[in-house]
Amino acid sequence: MPQQDDAVAAPPALPATGSVPGTAADPRWRRILARDATADGQFWYSVVTTGVYCRPSCASRPARPENVRIHDSLAAARATGCRPCRRCRPDEPPKAARDAALVARACRLIEAAEEPPALEALAAALEVSPAHFHRLFRAATGLTPRGYAAAHRARRLRDTLAGSRSVTEAIFSAGFSSSGRFYEAADGLLGMTPGAWRAGGAGQEIRFALGECSLGAILVAATERGLCAILLGDEPEALLRDLQDRFPRARLVGGDAGFEALVAQVVGFVEAPRLGLDLPLDIRGTAFQQRVWQALRAVPAGETVSYTDIARRIGMPAAVRAVAGACAANPLAVAIPCHRVLRQDGALSGYRWGIARKRALLAQERDTGEGRLERIPIGQDRLIG
Secondary structure (H helix, E strand, O other): OOOOOOOOOOOOOOOOHHHOOOHHHOHHHHHHHOOOHHHEOOEEEEEOOOOEEEOOOOOOOOOOHHHEEEEOOHHHHHHOOOEEOOOOOOOOOOHHHHHHHHHHHHHHHHHHOOOOOOHHHHHHHHOOOHHHHHHHHHHHHOOOHHHHHHHHHHHHHHHHHHHOOOHHHHHHHOOOOOHHHHHHHHHHHHOOOHHHHHOOOOOOEEEEEEEEEOOEEEEEEEEOOEEEEEEEEOOHHHHHHHHHHHOOOOEEEEOOHHHHHHHHHHHHHHHOHHHOOOOOEOOOOOHHHHHHHHHHHOOOOOOOEEHHHHHHHOOOOOOHHHHHHHHHOOOEOOOOOHHHEEOOOOOOOOOOOOHHHHHHHHHHHHOOOOOOOEEEOOOOOEEOO
C-alpha cells in the first residue's frame, strides 16, 4: 500500500497472488481502503510490491488488492519478511495512543510546575514543535495549554481554600509564587474573593427569578459574571431550595427590573430554542465536563446525538459513561442542551429535569412555533445564612 521513497532491497518473496484468497472479497479490505483507525490492532497487512507491512489506518496511497496480504496478527505480518512501514509505524502503539501519552506528559508537567510553563518550554520538553504541540493538546483536551493550566490552578485553589488555615496558605499551596499574582487572577479563578469562597459564598449576591413555561417551573440565577443556574422542575419551591444548596451562604436577591432582559433571553431560548443563546455562562466543572458541555452546545436545535457520538466528538470514544455523568451534572438546562442526547438505540434516556420535559423540548425544537411563558415575580430578598 505505502509507496516508500527510500531505496530498499528487493522485497521478499511472498506467496504468488493466485495462491492467496482474493483480498478484494475480504471484508477487511474495505476497512483498509477507508483507513479505518478502529481496525488498528485487529489485523495488519503487507504489500508484495513494496515489501512493507502496515496498520489498517495507514495514510499512504492504496495498493492494488492483488498485491495485498491481510494478517491476523503482527507476528504473522513480520513473518512475511517485510519491514514495518515508516509512515504508520505498525510496530508502535497507534498514533492516537502516542498522542494521548504525549498530552498526558504535558499535563503532568503543567500540574507540577509552580508557574504555568510557556508553550515553547513545554514543546521543547516533549521534543515537538510549539505549533504542533498546541494543536495536539487542544484536540485532545478541548483546552489550550494555558487554559488547562488555569483550570488546574483554579481546581487546586478551590480544594486548598476549603481546608486551609488561611487564604495565604491556600495561595501558596495552589502553586502561586506570590499573593500579588494570585489576587490579579482571583476573580477569574473563583468568581468571588478568596475569603468569600472559603466562607461558602458569604457576602455574594446572586439574582434569581422564578417563572412558569411550557415545561413547568423555571429558575434563572446569575452573578455579576453571568448565569450560574437555569433549573427546571415541577415545583418552584424545590428549585429555590436547589439554588440555596448550591450557594448556601450567598445573598439571593429576587429578580428586579434590571434582571428582566436576561430572564427574557433565557425564557425565549427555552420556548424557541432556534433563537440561540449568547450569554456568559458562569459554570464551574472539570475540564472533562467542560469539553462535554462544549460539544453539547454545538449540537443544533432539532438534531439529536448519542452519548457515543459525544464521546467521539471530544476524542474519547471509550468514555461513554463519563459523558453520561457529565450530562447528569449539567447545571444549565437548555443552554447546555443535554436533552438532545439519546441512547444508542434512539430511545430517550434519563434526564435531570424529567423524561417528559426532555420529550417536550425535543418536540418544541421540531416545531417552529414560539411557546408561551408567564413570569412569576419575586418581590422580596432572601438572605441565606
